[in-house]
Amino acid sequence: MGRPTQWLSLLLLLLLPGPLPVAGMEAAAFPHLGESSQPPPRACPPRCSCPRVDTVDCDGLDLRVFPDNITRAAQHLSLQNNQLQELPYNELSRLSGLRTLNLHNNLISSEGLPDEAFESLTQLQHIYVAHNKLSVAPQFLPRSLRVADLAANQVIEIFPLTFGEKPALRSVYLHNNQLSNAGLPPDAFRGSEAIATLSLSNNRLSYLPPSLPPSLERLHLQNNLISKVPRGALSRQTQLRELYLQHNQLTDSGLDATTFSKLHSLEYLDLSHNQLTTVPAGLPRTLAILHLGRNRIQQVEAARLHGARGLRYLLLQHNQLGSSGLPAGALRPLRGLHTLHLYGNGLDRVPPALPRRLRALVLPHNHVAALGARDLAATPGLTELNLAYNRLASARVHHRAFRRLRALRSLDLAGNQLTRLPMGLPTGLRTLQLQRNQLRMLEPEPLAGLDQLRELSLAHNRLRVGDIGPGTWHELQALQVRHRLVNHTVPRAPPSLCLPCHVPNILVSW
Numbered sequence: 001m002g003r004p005t006q007w008l009s010l011l012l013l014l015l016l017p018g019p020l021p022v023a024g025m026e027a028a029a030f031p032h033l034g035e036s037s038q039p040p041p042r043a044c045p046p047r048c049s050c051p052r053v054d055t056v057d058c059d060g061l062d063l064r065v066f067p068d069n070i071t072r073a074a075q076h077l078s079l080q081n082n083q084l085q086e087l088p089y090n091e092l093s094r095l096s097g098l099r100t101l102n103l104h105n106n107l108i109s110s111e112g113l114p115d116e117a118f119e120s121l122t123q124l125q126h127i128y129v130a131h132n133k134l135s136v137a138p139q140f141l142p143r144s145l146r147v148a149d150l151a152a153n154q155v156i157e158i159f160p161l162t163f164g165e166k167p168a169l170r171s172v173y174l175h176n177n178q179l180s181n182a183g184l185p186p187d188a189f190r191g192s193e194a195i196a197t198l199s200l201s202n203n204r205l206s207y208l209p210p211s212l213p214p215s216l217e218r219l220h221l222q223n224n225l226i227s228k229v230p231r232g233a234l235s236r237q238t239q240l241r242e243l244y245l246q247h248n249q250l251t252d253s254g255l256d257a258t259t260f261s262k263l264h265s266l267e268y269l270d271l272s273h274n275q276l277t278t279v280p281a282g283l284p285r286t287l288a289i290l291h292l293g294r295n296r297i298q299q300v301e302a303a304r305l306h307g308a309r310g311l312r313y314l315l316l317q318h319n320q321l322g323s324s325g326l327p328a329g330a331l332r333p334l335r336g337l338h339t340l341h342l343y344g345n346g347l348d349r350v351p352p353a354l355p356r357r358l359r360a361l362v363l364p365h366n367h368v369a370a371l372g373a374r375d376l377a378a379t380p381g382l383t384e385l386n387l388a389y390n391r392l393a394s395a396r397v398h399h400r401a402f403r404r405l406r407a408l409r410s411l412d413l414a415g416n417q418l419t420r421l422p423m424g425l426p427t428g429l430r431t432l433q434l435q436r437n438q439l440r441m442l443e444p445e446p447l448a449g450l451d452q453l454r455e456l457s458l459a460h461n462r463l464r465v466g467d468i469g470p471g472t473w474h475e476l477q478a479l480q481v482r483h484r485l486v487n488h489t490v491p492r493a494p495p496s497l498c499l500p501c502h503v504p505n506i507l508v509s510w
Contacts, residue, residue: 086112165191228254317343370396389415421446
């Protein structure tokens, strides 16, 4: 038998039936011709990525049309940073399992968003439609929502079921729209008793909206046209911790003694950039930070601060306190006050009888011309003192002015009229700012004992190389940064002429 016989035997062998299956076992499944043993690839829209079976990411693809082959299993869909103008209802209605829908930064208008667009998305928890072209909010959003972001549109109106009747809703972002009080219905948040964060900043509200959720913890209302907080508008928000009302048109008559009195959890209150002439009354005991900068406050009364005894930071910069606006004892109720900002108030002296536990006193850009022996004696715990850009002259700075400030670590005297270093500087100083004065000499005595000084700024004075006395740098072993000593009009001299070469850890800048 030759080769044809061998081929015939092989063919017969291949055509014979296999062994009968053994009882209790299933026949092995083999793929048919043309099939792969690997699972079929998941459907994914062109150019998009689908890292998981429930995730479709079509971010930044310049899409103009909603993809039509998104898997029904999708739970997280990102279409942000495209050029979509509308959402087709028939495509959205297929995606009933969606939990996250990100449409941020598209061109979607209210006309391109049908009223029933989201009615089938019964599991949706996060929706992001910020930076689009919506003129009105969707009339209906799913009851399952937790986060809704409609910021940076052109929204002038929302509806009762846009954010109402959402028991799981925690955060609502509506900032940078064109909402007026007329576009915000009184029942806008009814049935949504879990909202903790509400952002309505940069809109056109003229008064604080009524019927806000009692569950609020953070309320952003800055950059509106608010001139009044209606009586009782904040009476139920007992969990509110942060309230932002800066950059509005609030006046004293727009607030009353009950405006903030029920906010028993309030810690941060920003009323800066308004038109207040007095500190608001009825501040809660829990308040830790009060920002009143850029108002028209002319006087601070102790009676207005009695309720806010827990205050730690009081910011009063750029008001009109003048020489009599902060009388002795005005801050006495604030025994735990840590920081006091009084920048740009026209003060002609350090305010008397400041809280003893004060740690930071910030007084730049005032008219303080003298420091007496006891002007700072009431605040021995100060660690930071800023008197920059006042009118201090060496002859009117008492040699004992700083003696009691043993905890002082930072002293800023820049931009004054000092001709020599002050005497009696605290030995614990680490930073001393003296730039832009009229210093004509450096002597070792004022610097004696400052062995912890790390930064000494002397730029833009009238010092010349020969004005630095011998031994001036001897005890400044920790000094790390020392700015240029000489004015730019003085001829440049090599560093070796101004500093002994053996002084360690000093960086000389010329």
